[in-house]
Amino acid sequence: MNKILNIDEVNMQATAECGVVLEDLENAVRKYGLTTGHSPQSKPIAMMGGLVATRSIGQFSTLYGGIEDMLAGVETVFPDGQICDIKAVPRRSAGPDIRHIVLGNEGTTNFITRVTVKLWKYYPEYQEVLGFTLDKMQDGMKIMREIMVAGYRPSVARLYDAEDGKEHFSHFAPGKCVMVFVTEGPQLVSHANAEGIRAIMAKHSECTPVETKLIENWFANLNWDAARIEEERKEVLETNNVCCTTEISAPWSAVEQIYNVCKKRVVEEIPDITIFGAHGSHCYSNGMNLYFVYWYNVVDCTPEEEINKYHLPIKKIICEETIKAGGSMCHHHGVGKHRIHWIDQEHGSALPMLKKIKAAFDPNGIMNPGDILPYYIEKK
Amino acid sequence: MKLLTCFKLCPDMDKLRQQDFEISGGKGLETSFLPNMINCFDESGLEFGIRLSEKSEGLEPNIEKTAFTIGGDASEMYLRTLKALGYEHCVLVKKDEDEFRYSPCMVAQTIAEYVGENPQDIIVMGKEAPNGNNSATAQLVSVLTGRPLISSVIDVKFCDDGTLTVTVTNDGDVYEQTVALPVVLSIGNAVISKLRVPTLKQRMKCKDLPLEHFKPAETSCAMFPEPMRAVIPDRRRGGYLSPYSGSEAVDDIQGKFLKGRLGEA
Secondary structure (H helix, E strand, C coil), rough: CEEEEEEEECCCCEEEEECCHHHHHHHHHHHHEECCCCCCCCCCCCEEEHHHCCCCCCHHHHHCCCCCEEEEEEEEECCCCEEEEEEECCCCCCCCCHHHHHHCCCCCCEEEEEEEECCCEHHHHEEEEEEECCCCHHHHHHHHHHHHHHHHCCCCCEEEEEHHHHHHHHCCCCCCCEEEECCCHHHHHHHHHHHHHHHHHHCCCCCCCCCCHHHHHHCCCCCCHHHHHHHHHHHHHCEEEEEEEEEEEEEEEHHHHHHHHHHHHHHHHHCCCHHHEEEEEEEEEEEEEEEEEEEEEEECCCHHHHHHHHHHHHHHHHHHHHHHCEEEEECCCCCCCHHHHHHHHHHHHHHHHHHHHHHHCCCCCCCCCCCCCCCHHCCC | CCEEEEEEEEHHHHCCCCCCCCCCCCECCCCCCCCCCCCCHHHHHHHHHHHHHHHHHCCCCCCCCCCEEEEHHHHHHHHHHHHHHHCCEEEEEEEHHHHHHHHHHHHHHHHHHHHCCCCCEEEEECCCCCCCCCCCCCHHHHHHCCCCCEEEEEEECCCCCCCEEEEEEEEEEEEEECCCCEEEECCCCCCCCCCCCCHEEEHHHCCCCEECCCCCCCCCCCCCCCCCCCCCCCCCCCCCCCCHHHHHHHHHHHHHHHHHHHHCH
């Protein structure tokens, strides 16, 4: 199931079987001067069905949205053998949006077989790249809000704190936070967005513009190839220094608190931390995500114990503090098995809806058991 | 016992895209926008320094470690990292990188001058760096300080009697030698390639500690010529043919690549 079935230039959508790799689809539509607008770091290996099943998001999401904004139609199979084809239309109001029973189900209720996504014109020649440094992450959050609320739509809007930025920008911004924007689209639109962002940034004397080439070079090297991944594996084995991440989303009113509390607690409570930082990489009019990035030295424990000694306790702090402050514990990496412990707190009074969906479509519990809903909740 | 590990920062050339190849100041590739990193051979040397020091714990005398570099402000962050990892002395010779870019002789003179004022038993450095690539500095340091040089070192162990067991490669062979101090070690493709990472708490403890600065006498050296002019040569095309049938591949090579060159109809 790895064939691209149709690239429809008139209706600006492409249909692919679930096993088509996103990069292959993107390369195919680029030949028509189009783009899917979807560019997660997993693009070279992620398949269309999996991207939909996990509610994926890409690096240009602030303009193009997540996969839920791109998905026009989808064919899926339920465990009773029922094949359902949700037709691709621009919009409809024929009851609840049933695409969302498929989106993000993580294989727990159905198996996606075919996907239709929207396409956009691709204008790389009009892309503009902007970078700024500043001292405080909290100031950056306020400025990011200002830009989003004003109505500008860069494709990339990122804010790195100094710790996370150390891995990326220490050659030109040591000890500084960094904001990065990319605008794209038709020339007038891209330029207007860039000019608007420049105007807002110019009002903030704490922000210093960065030479474009520095940001362009960083962005060009942001996505790792297989060789770099292998190199990192060797580094980990040699240094025992491991990197993990947890990403959350939060309304503007809560994001600063979550950042402050998580940073304080993790650094104080978890041993052997070598870096604890965060960046926001997906921004909305009503909030942003925080992508916590943490490195730790694995000390005095077996490889099997590592996850319980370090990764899960850190995740627990981040998830619980995020939910307490009114955010979501998972912005784009899904629930999986790591975050099911907090799924009831995440959904609160809406949890029965999730349970009923699972019970209705997978009454025998044969689809990816133990994912999204833990047994003790599913069977309650 | 004193150990000096010399290192230099160099641009991360893996991050240089082909379209960004550009000559800067007529002497070499423009790399100012690239992230920097500790030269990989020096990085091995720095980690060896820490391991040797750990091995010497409880023995007399302990190893007192110095990390030494010549460079600009960017070096400070790395020196602080080394401080956090236990280097007792972190020494910066502040110089514009371009001044010393092609001058292993001036670098060696500076190191020798420092060693003259701060005697060392073991001097460690990488065998070469990508933006120079001449393997000269260690040899010159050996000559200027009058110490034997062991080159292409891939492993170092500390012996109880105060000597070192050094594993080296030579023309594909690997052998061990026991060496008395003082000595200069030039690190090759070592078994240890990565420097360990300090914890956040270790880093915080050292963040305000002062670095040491060393100001060498004015040096001049004409042993190595400065490059007069650098150019990027015309590229030859290279690539892979997608795997398909042999006859199709032959047709492709003939049609796309050979026909034009051979001037056939």
